[in-house]
Amino acid sequence: MKKIFWVLALFSAHFIYAQTAKEIIDRNIEATGGLTNWKLLNSVILHGRVTLGVNDEYPMTIYQQRPNLAKTTISISKKETAIEGYDGKKGYAMNYASNKLQEYPNYEAQNFDNDFIDWESKGFTAKYTGKERVGDALCHKVELQKNVNTTIYFFDVKSFMLLKEIKKDETLTYSDFRKTGSLIMPYRLESSSPKKDSDYVISLHKIEVNKVLPANTFKF
Numbered sequence: 001m002k003k004i005f006w007v008l009a010l011f012s013a014h015f016i017y018a019q020t021a022k023e024i025i026d027r028n029i030e031a032t033g034g035l036t037n038w039k040l041l042n043s044v045i046l047h048g049r050v051t052l053g054v055n056d057e058y059p060m061t062i063y064q065q066r067p068n069l070a071k072t073t074i075s076i077s078k079k080e081t082a083i084e085g086y087d088g089k090k091g092y093a094m095n096y097a098s099n100k101l102q103e104y105p106n107y108e109a110q111n112f113d114n115d116f117i118d119w120e121s122k123g124f125t126a127k128y129t130g131k132e133r134v135g136d137a138l139c140h141k142v143e144l145q146k147n148v149n150t151t152i153y154f155f156d157v158k159s160f161m162l163l164k165e166i167k168k169d170e171t172l173t174y175s176d177f178r179k180t181g182s183l184i185m186p187y188r189l190e191s192s193s194p195k196k197d198s199d200y201v202i203s204l205h206k207i208e209v210n211k212v213l214p215a216n217t218f219k220f
Contacts, residue, residue, distance in 0.1 A: 021126035033183035048204035068109040
């Protein structure tokens with residue numbers, strides 16, 4: 001009889017944690033504008049500056065459009081230069097040895113939406129793993145897993161903003177949240193990697209949403 005009660009308790013705890021993870025993700029989506037508004041978002045243009053290393057800082061523009069089109073440019077001597085992108089068929093990035101854009105056959109295009117939007121239909125499982133501080137903020141920790149890939153998300157317990165995201169080879173920290181149209185978005189992003197060889201900070205001053213982009217925007 002004790003064994004039956006233990007199994008039932010274990011099942012109940014698993015169910016509660018699964019529900020809690022879903023509720024936290026739902027609270028974040030609602031707090032940042034709601035699922036409908038996120039799905040109505042078809043394109044964004046991010047304007048700001050990127051800091052590489054200690055002193056290398058450049059004006060940057062990032063173009064993104066559904067379903068996975070993307071292009072990142074930086075301005076050097078007032079000339080806009082593409083450094084990475086995906087045009088729907090081909091992925092490309094700057095080869096700094098030759099100082100030219102190069103096509104990469106195995107380029108992995110990123111989804112326009114975050115993984116936790118419609119995460120269940122995308123084949124992810126979600127697990128609540130407790131609380132942990134990110135700076136001064138106490139956060140809920142939620143793990144999303146698909147196949148062998150796991151991402152850990154940290155949501156502020158008060159505002160439900162996403163403050164931190166840990167992937168296999170990169171940690172992203174988000175801050176400076178501002179209302180943009182019907183949505184709330186972070187205007188500062190810090191990226192760090194285990195080897196510290198590709199760390200960067202992006203500070204945005206403007207985000208444009210649902211602009212009609214020319215057909216050749218993502219070509220190279």
